[in-house]
Amino acid sequence: MSFRYQQLAAELQQQIEQGQYGCGDRLPGVRELAKRRAVSVSTVVASYRRLEADGYLQASSRSGYFVKPRYQPPALSSKLQQPAGPVTVCSQQIALSLSKAAADPAYMRLGAAVPAAVYLPQHALQKALQQVIKTEPARLMRYEASRGAAELRREIARRMALQGAVVSQDDVIITNGCQEALMLSLKAVTQPGDVVVIESPAFYGLLQALEAAGLKALALPTDVQTGMAPDVLEHALEQWPVKACVLIANYSNPLGSLIPDDNKKRIVQLLAKRGIALIEDDTYGDLGFSEPRPGSCLALAPKQDIFYCSTFSKTLSPDLRLGWVIAPKHTAKLEYLKFISNISTAALPQLAVAKLLQSGQYERHLRQVRPQYETAVQRISSSIGRLFPSGTRVSQPQGGFVLWVELPQGTDAYLLAQQALAEKISIAPGTIFSPTAPAGKARYGNFIRLNCAVVQDARLERALQTLGQLCQQQLAEKNA
Ligand SMILES: Cc1ncc(COP(=O)(O)O)c(C=O)c1O
Structure with a gap:
């Protein structure tokens, strides 16, 4: 008894x-x-x-x-082989269907890395937008300056200084999201046909930017914990004529990797020695699960040829379409490229976000949302351990909100993504993180990326259960 x-x-x-x-x-x-x-x-x-x-x-x-997280699936590990060589980036239509599904509430949106509204400071943002409409009506009836609103550039420069990168507000160029920041940076230093070093797996938005600019990708195998390895980079630079290197040093998408400061310094030195520009995407830098915030390559090497790109898409709202690029050696060129691309970014979101930064609401929101993202990532990781077939392995990010999942050999992630869409669940198949991404054939054919910034409820549990069952079915059919 x-x-x-x-x-x-x-x-x-x-x-x-x-x-x-x-x-x-x-x-x-x-x-x-x-x-x-x-x-x-x-x-x-x-x-x-x-x-x-x-x-x-x-x-x-x-x-x-x-x-407590109890059912942790085994962690992913990486084999860092040398890359095969530069490749032309192929078109990736499925990325568009992910983006469409991300906008449709009928879908369980585990595909695109877009936070659900519950993770965003909706009321503060609405209030700031209304204030701007009330107080600055004339400002909203003309073109904003191509480099962006002075109020926002000043606030961004202040924040950058707090994280160790002392930059002039005159060098901050406001863009329509980080995607435009990346595109302008690539345009500033490359010509069609040039070779650009990227991480593998790589954020598919970057692959699209390379495709649009007619650039070749040299995808370097990347460590799931520590990101791009300086030795692998050095070896690649000795063999191929590289024009630029793009990396996500802090909490990469999709791996969640974080490059240690010493490696960041070595990477910057290796590139600087050869006169190769570094394009640093710090989209997730503010979303670490622990303090202090990791430094950027720009903060570690302010004198080098670095384009620092970031965004408010993951912290405030993707619909603001608000990002920025800082490259003190290229400010005039970037400003001109921005001007000829689309003249300027709208003043309304810029002025509203400047208010949130100035009032401290942005920092307060970050303090609140970081543990929420951490919990969401842990929960989904733990559910995968419980609901997916054995042999599934999962990344262990220290920031951001995406998980990179390796399914057992024999699972076809591209097919899984199609099957899941039929069940109104969107996921990102691994192939779209590879520069040569025709359906099923590219690398990462048995990987998926999951967006964890979704409402943590019974619907999510059912969706994960369905995904686990679809994987089981695929394996059973294969072995039948
Ligand atoms: C690593 C990374 N860079 C850039 C972007 C694009 O951001 P934005 O919405 O600001 O254009 C994203 C969005 O998913 C991203 O994950």
Whole structure:
């Protein structure tokens, strides 16, 4: 015969194992559960302590008991071979269908790396936009300056200084998102046919930018934890005539890798020695799970030929279409390229975001959202461990909100993405992170990337369950 607290612990354990309480969920308060189950407070405390001792729960001082990540799938590892050589980037139509699905609420949006509205400071943003409409009507009735609104450029320069990169606000060029920042940077230093070093797997928006500019990609195998390896880069630079290198040093997309500072410095030196420009995409730099914020290559080597690109798409809203590029050696050229591309970025989002930065609301929002992203990533990782076939392996990002998932050999991720779309679930198949991405044939044919910045509810659990079942079916059919 067992004690009451043991029975209660066993029931709660079952609920956790069945996914009714997911990783990161808070269990009911001690008093509340005692009342609901008609037991004493000390019985509930004893059962929670038992579950804590068994590794199911962790106590957080004053805020209660939370489910620990328990079903962690095995971590991904990387084999860093040398690249085969530069390739022409092929068109990737499926990326467009992902983007369409990302805008359609009927889909479970695990494909595009777009945060659900619950992760964004909707009210603060709405208020700031309304204030600008009220107070600056004349400003909104003309073209804004091509380099961007002075108010926003000043705030960005201030923030950059706080993270160790002292830049002049005159060198900040505001763009329509980071995508435009990347495109302008590539245009500033390359001609069609040039070779550009990128990470492998690579963010597909970058691959599209390379395709649009007629550039060849030299994709370097990238470590899932520490990103681009200086030795692999050095070897590649000795063999091919490289014009530029694009990397995501902090919490890359899709790997989530973080390049250690020493490696960042070595990479910058290797490129500087050969006069090769570095285009640094710091889209996720503000979204680390721990302090302090990692430095950028620009902060570590302010005198080198670096284009620093970033965005407010993942922190405030992708619909603002607000990013920026800083490359002190190329400011005049970038300003001209921006002017001939689309004249300027709209003043309304610029002035509203300047207000959020100035008032401290942006920082406050970051403090709030970073742990939320961490919990979401851990929860989905843990659900994958429970719901996907054995042999599935998952990245362990320290920031951002995407997971890179290796499915067991024999699974076709491209087919899975099509099957999932039929179930109203969008996922990103691994092939689109490879420069040669015709369906099914390219690298990463058994990988997927999942966006974790989605509402953490029963619908998500069902979608992950469906994905796991589709993988199982594929494997069963293959082995039949
Ligand atoms: C690494 C990376 N760079 C750039 C972008 C494009 O950002 P934006 O929406 O600001 O153009 C994204 C969006 O997914 C991204 O993940």
